[in-house]
Amino acid sequence: MPVEIIDKILSKIGKKVNFTYPGDEGKKQGILIDRAVFESNYVGEVPYWDVVDLIEFKGEPELEFIRITYYRKKPGKYLNFSGQRSITEPISVWRKMLVSAAREKKWFRALLQDVMSNLQHSSNGKHQPSTTPK
Secondary structure, X not given: OOHHHHHHHHOOOOOEEEEEOOOOOOEEEEEEEEEEEEEEOOOOOOOEEEEEEEEEOOOOOOOEEEEEEEEEXXXXXXXXXXXXXXXXXXXXXXXXXXXXHHHXXXXXXXXXXXXXXXXXXXXXXXXXXXXXXX
């Protein structure tokens, strides 16, 4: 994973983020509080980096929002933020959405269970992937 690209993506922490909604729906500005970056597996010449952001919006009923988005970089070009249409929701909405999807879909529930299992076993440094039912 190119360290300079990860560093550049992480350098946005503490800076303003701007949302412009379609038409006359308005704008929203927040602060990027924290960010996790993952090099995405890709096919072809254009690498991607997925990010999970924690954004604070002052004045909202819930201050903390999570955004899942990505960056990409064509060879010889600049690193581009490419998540203009990414999902950004308050933490309570993410919780409801994840619980609802896990209740409805066995494959999604298995994914979340696998994630929790990996977190519980991460202290021993071993990743134990499980099989996900189709």
